Amino acid sequence: MAASLRARSLVLSVVLFCVFVAIWHFAVQTGGDTGPAMDPEYAALMGETAKGGSALPGPLQVGAELWKHISDPFYDAGPNDKGIGIQLAYSLGRVLLGFLIAALVAIPLGFLVGMSPLFHKALDPYIQVLKPISPLAWMPLALYTIKDSEVSSIFVIFICALWPMLINTAFGVASVRKEWLNVSKTLEVGSLRTALLVILPAAAPTIMTGMRISIGIAWLVIVAAEMLVGGTGIGYFVWNEWNNLSITSILVAILFIGLIGMLLDLVLAWVGRLVAYQE
């Protein structure tokens, strides 16, 4: 029964995809209407859109463009023109670095906040104020103080990945069952050992959920950050193609951004299952 459900859902997915592509294909057809008649000398200076073509590319064009990028993802034709593989690698590198630094700060700090009601009360107002700030709002400040666009974009990733991990860690640590802590107290376990051997495993699933939210946000933010500072990365790629109003390439980039985001989420979900436990 389970197998047949999986098979049926697969078929349904494929059908939905075909319907979507077909609607898209027919929606962008302009139907032979070539727009107003133009003087040939004038027409030679104009683009397809002005002559009555659709502003949106069809699935065939996007497919061809996609194949072009997949078949040569790592070319390097100068500082402003690199293959999509290289651009994705730049973005991933920034996200992972910013995310790791955020984890190194957020998890210990989350333990502190979660274990000590004093720190919880003292730090809570700051966390509540800083949490809702859009990470991109930090960008001008970062550029101005750090004076390096590369470090600035990593800083922006750091600051946006920090809060979900910090809050989830604090929450997970604070809601460890009192009985377990009492047992460890009865057995006279030191506080560091309690933190590592009792609280950490107990809070791990909540912490992993925080990390999963964080990496999702980080991947969202990197595209916007790179569109701002430019240079390299998938965000720069999108901006550069927007600059040329090339919707086809932007659609390809959107597809890649979605796929990589899904992969990042899957990896963390898998790690999350490793630390999950049944009570």
Next chain:
Amino acid sequence: MGAFSDPFDPNTILWSGCPCGQHRNMAEHRAAMGGANGSRFACEAADTEPAAPSLQAVSTPVPENKPSYDDTDALLERCVEQAVMKGIFGTDVNRRGFLRAVGGATALAAISQIFPLDVAKALAAETKGALEKTKLNVGFVPITCATPIIMAHPMGFYEKYGLDVDVIKTAGWAVSRDKSLSGEYDAAHMLTPMPLAITMGAGSVATPWTMPAVENINGQAITLHLKHKDKRDPKQWKGFKFAVPFDYSMHNFLLRYYVAEHGIDPDKDIQIRVLPPPEMVANLRAENVDGYLSPDPFNQRAVYDGVGFIHMLTKDIWLNHPCCAFAASQGFIDENPNTFLALFKSIIEATTYASDKSNRKEIAKAISPKNYLNQPETVVAQVLTGTFADGLGSVRKEPDRIDFDPFPYHSMAVWIMSQMKRWGYVEGDVDYQTIAKQVYLATDAQKVMTDMGLTPPTETSKKYVIMGKEFDPATPDAYIESFDIKRT
């Protein structure tokens, strides 16, 4: 058989009475040197080329065994080699005999063993004022105004002056300014008002900035959405939303000037928003803005995509107005004077090359690819050649739609500051002349251009007529007072 002949070639003559081998004795040599602008290489150049070589002459290929006259490093190396050969052999007969016997390459290897030729060359290079650094980052915003800065890369103008420049595409002016202030860019493409604003601390922390050269003159346009094609009189524009690329831009000041001359207050009757140039066409299509005064190719691109039409070229507001600039911080110049000079020369040479209208098609081809402007070649070519579709169904021919003239007149700076004051971007007294002289390096440009064999203008300040109204750089405050619409 001249000053820079290969001393490892047995057929050349190094000793002949004067250092260059062209004259029978030193007296004749000195006479020839003095007569040719005092250039140290002039006695050789005088025989083969005009005394002050034009740009075209300079770029012609040179014979293989002689270094190019532009390549001062190679010339210097050659001098060192010659001096060493002379020192070792004492007479030319000895040298030529030895070279014939063993061959030039073997001789070079043998002499390198006993005499540290490379060290001697390096020492000589240091004393003549070598480039402090050759690897540079120069930022640009992808618009045709940046043509000289961009084309100098694919067309080899930087390389010619011994520089390895990466031209880095930048998303907008604010980012370009911040990356320049942070030192990530050694020099950058900016708008002509920006170095003034940065120096005066308007919109950023005051940092001494300089503008050695103007990039382009003219080259902007007012583009309106196609739905406004019957509203050609600015008096009908009340309530319009316009976009300009940056607050401190000629675009902003020209648009304000233009509408104000038609009785429209740019702060009350219309809305002016800042949008990065690449986003303008998309916003015009979405009808977020009714029009814009922006750099090309985005005016032509709006026409190409059937979104808007070209209402007016800015050259018809102010003929030969400055637009974009090549800018560097005072700090960069102080720390790297020789590198800066090489960069300055390569920019001036590229700008001069771009000003020749017959080169424009070739330039359009060089700067259109993804690494640079990332635009259809026909769009860029329409801008640069001035034969373009206007979006209303006709083809216009305006050869001076965009032009290139590197000379940074002080009076341009004064006009810009007068507009910054007029519209309230700066307050209080402005020391127009001092700031203009500090930021716009007109006197340096005169000197460098003369050195390069070009003829720069003799005066650094002049009067302008903008939409029929005269501007005298000597009396900017009276000029501001003479306008009805102003914020002072």
